[in-house]
Amino acid sequence: MKLGDDKRLDLYRVMVRIRTFENGVRQLINDGKVGYVSFYTGGEAVAAAVSAHLVKEDQIGSTHRPLGHLIAKGADLKRMMAEIAGKATGTNKGKGGAYHIFDKEVGALGANGIVGGSVPMAAGYALANQLKDTDNVSISYFGEGASNQGGVQETLNLAACWKLPMVFVCENSSPEEQTMLGHKIDYPQLSITDISQRAPAYGMPGESHPGWDVEEVYKIAGEAIQRARRGEGPTLLEFKIHRLNADEDSPHCPIKCYRDKLMMDGVLSKELDDKIRSEEAAKVKEAMDFAVGSPEPELVDAYSDIFVEGA
Amino acid sequence: MKLGDDKRLDLYRVMVRIRTFENGVRQLINDGKVGYVSFYTGGEAVAAAVSAHLVKEDQIGSTHRPLGHLIAKGADLKRMMAEIAGKATGTNKGKGGAYHIFDKEVGALGANGIVGGSVPMAAGYALANQLKDTDNVSISYFGEGASNQGGVQETLNLAACWKLPMVFVCENSSPEEQTMLGHKIDYPQLSITDISQRAPAYGMPGESHPGWDVEEVYKIAGEAIQRARRGEGPTLLEFKIHRLNADEDSPHCPIKCYRDKLMMDGVLSKELDDKIRSEEAAKVKEAMDFAVGSPEPELVDAYSDIFVEGA
Amino acid sequence: MSRTITYAEAICEAQRDALRSDPSVILFGENVAAPWRPATKGLKDEFGKERVRDAPITETAFIGAGVGAAIMGIKPIVELMLIDFGLVAMDQILNQMAKTTYMTGGNVNVPMVLRAIYGARGGGAATHSECLYGIYAHMPGMKVVVPSNPYDAKGLLTTAINDPNPVVFFEHIRLSNMEGEVPEESYSIPFGVANTLREGTDVTVVAVGRMVQEALKAADELKGKISVEVIDPRTLVPLDEEAILRSVQKTGRLVVVDEDYERCGFSAEVAAVVAEKGFHNLKAPVARVANPNVPLPFNKTLENHVLPDAEKIVRAIKNVVK
């Protein structure tokens, strides 16, 4: 499969958008306008490549590091940033924060503060698509740490038994030595090298690949998503990634890798790169201004949305 | 491995004991002296063969069909029967019933009313053995339905990561068409044919075998138990069984199969068989009389054992 | 005109009505297609295995799938075989099902019903006998329904299925065969509206589920001696505080009856509400007749000993009316 220049530049742009957005969040944290956020930095190729196959009517379930997944799925940057800053204009009216961002409009359903918590729900999105007889699919993102959670493993089985149109995407952030939240753990949390070794346990196909080459992810994810759309059931994919700091220079940085490649291929020039970056920076700046300038929720809002009205 | 005659007769006797005991329970149910019990009938070869490798200082965690496991592990027949009848002399003072029988004295730890509930606990028994630096092991029994429970799958991983000295024994009671509690389910609950296909998902060895040939179970279980004793970690075994009624004549009846074989081999005669059966029937009769003749708990006992004393 | 069916049949009927009238309603859970289960009998045959779907023993996965499907506009009725088993799935129930609406600021909502059998059955022991609705009611975002008779069961379940919010629906195992008059046509009973089953002037007795029968027995027993008002709130969340307070204003006395564990349970909540908001009307101490914080014992004599019943209610009433 040969990707067209436009598609390639789109993939690149989405990755830049994610990184730029997260750097914007970092700046708001420095400015004391945002509290704690779990960053996705390093995983951009996965979110960008997976969502490049999705339409608005497809859904994703995400994690405690949701920003990349949500942005790639098209969630509104301004309302996301406002949510992260706890503002009334946020996707969640400031009541959920980064860990709980949902943007239903685009199927970004959603971040989750509980490790593995979104995975059964993503099966529910797939079930709804199946019942409605559409060819829409859902993606369930989770980490290698989350892969052990009972609910995640139960859902792999349920998806296989019900042939749900979904793809499980595990982002393994410690492919070399096992870590948890940055701590090099003394006892392993996994006794296998590849999470996809769990796929046969549910009679489903599975593959493991590096997650910093956006085109490779694009190809692998595309096959699994097409399979789901055709009604052939779920797939378990693992992509190995490395969590990076803001602008860490690393051979595993998906953005740097792709920039080099696109430049080598003559698809991206220095000028075009600057243009893309400054366009994305402008969008993020706009989101930051929107967030900072937005009002706090009213005190009475604390009591709304516990239940919705109507019956 | 060639089993000696005594060992073979022991295996046979334990199976007979289990069946006879359960038939005794059935009779008490008919007599209105016992309520509902989930029977183990059909699985006798598994319990008998596995426990033939165990000593008192090894432990088992069992299920909602615990009678076979508990008896094979040496639990006291009288106190078990009394427990089933809800009497003060029961293993649990009449407060737990069949679903919660524990007999600590012999490591029968224990029945469980929650599908999969005993599996994490069995890992705890193994952990204690590991910490105490013994070569004792624990066995975790569960059904193919339970195999999907999150806690069971989590525990497989934990046991592998911590190299716990334990053996997971799945008794698959619907090896041909999938059923749940006797209902032929419309949607499958498993998308694999052998539960042992889950072993590689945790980097542990696994095997699947018929569960009605007691000597085969003995051989397979022995290897896994020895492996655990040597500190080489857990194994996942699956034995296919068929749940039978009281005295169902079935090619899958482990007792009938073994009786025929032992007779063919000249190890068991009609007379010896009668002797074994009547000895076991006498023990069970004694247990039934003990249960029926035992007093009910005192009303004040309702309030004891919520907490134990001492500190 | 009048027709008598059981509590379980009433529950089945509410589901059948919903499955018939609304294609977005589905039902799943362990063995929901098994032909012998009274609350779902015949539904698989009428609506097919896709819409009435057997699930593996993975409560976390399938309840979570219910939450996800509900977010997508499906109206799932998810059955837990017993409420005790829900403990394996509390994250999906209390974090996701109950709170997603609030945490997303209403970006999504969860029109889902979780049905479960609950309650002491006579020899079920402590993993097959509990109520635990105190736990569900503790978590904001969950509506909690505990019907006490066939008529209410049908009407409240219809309301639950139509509610755009998460609802847990508690079906007492020992009410399953209770018969009662139930209209054939579909009808709804609003949440948060208590039912006054006996009017009285000396004492207010509040009870839900099977305990309503015991409260009525106690009221009958005291007839002519003490005038007992029996109130069934029907839903714990929302709770009809007004009806309870109004009654206490009249009677000046309160006995709360609850099959659930006493500590931090529904009986505590009702007692607290009245101690806060109805204090000046109270002429006597509030009394609770609940499970005295004992895991349900297997032995039936012990089980009955710890369970509330008419006799204990009578004793409690006499204690506060003297």
Place this chain on the structure above:
Amino acid sequence: MSRTITYAEAICEAQRDALRSDPSVILFGENVAAPWRPATKGLKDEFGKERVRDAPITETAFIGAGVGAAIMGIKPIVELMLIDFGLVAMDQILNQMAKTTYMTGGNVNVPMVLRAIYGARGGGAATHSECLYGIYAHMPGMKVVVPSNPYDAKGLLTTAINDPNPVVFFEHIRLSNMEGEVPEESYSIPFGVANTLREGTDVTVVAVGRMVQEALKAADELKGKISVEVIDPRTLVPLDEEAILRSVQKTGRLVVVDEDYERCGFSAEVAAVVAEKGFHNLKAPVARVANPNVPLPFNKTLENHVLPDAEKIVRAIKNVVK
């Protein structure tokens, strides 16, 4: 003589003492060996990775393993990273850990401590901020400890580790850095014995955990105007009902302060106990100052708006003392 350490350090010290003096004590949980976590700092280095053991993110498996090990006579201290995450493991906690002793008629017991951080932190939102001890206290068989200061934290945790029964130990995230005088030597504080932190005659305020600080602030603020008695029960189960009732006998008024959700929570329980057993001493309605059944909002202003604080306590006190 006197030495000042933090609440988290006090918790660490109690564990160190236990690990030193009793070889059957072990500690495990997610990242318990990570060097930066204050409540377990240095323990891995001193006792080795076998006894201070990192666990995979599988709360059901490792809490259940704690239950099993405890049954075998090991004394596991199991850490839940946050109490909110315990919802994924409620079966092992509430069915197995809490009830196995009773269900086995004492054939086995479970000398295990489950430690967890709880409470609102400022922007944690509804999956990283809860108390939920109301749920744990609802289930018989579980002792529930909620220390409010470093001294109590060390003494109560020592008691918890030595207790032959299951104990859940709640550590408030915002007390972690609270400093206080803590003896270097090991000591125990008995369960079920309330601590009266301020004596007073006009109103009894009951609070646990971080809310004790808010109650004390309120008492200070009212000094000279209203005489406030502040009682910290320290353990919810067992509850020192006597101390509360004795105080209410003196003051005639009760305000219960609780960071947990109000409905069917600890505040309801205390209110109910007093409405039942201390009614005749009450001169005014009982008041609850608790989370008004709102999932914790992310926005800090909203979070503070729903959380109890000194100002709300003062208001509640003034309301009942007038």
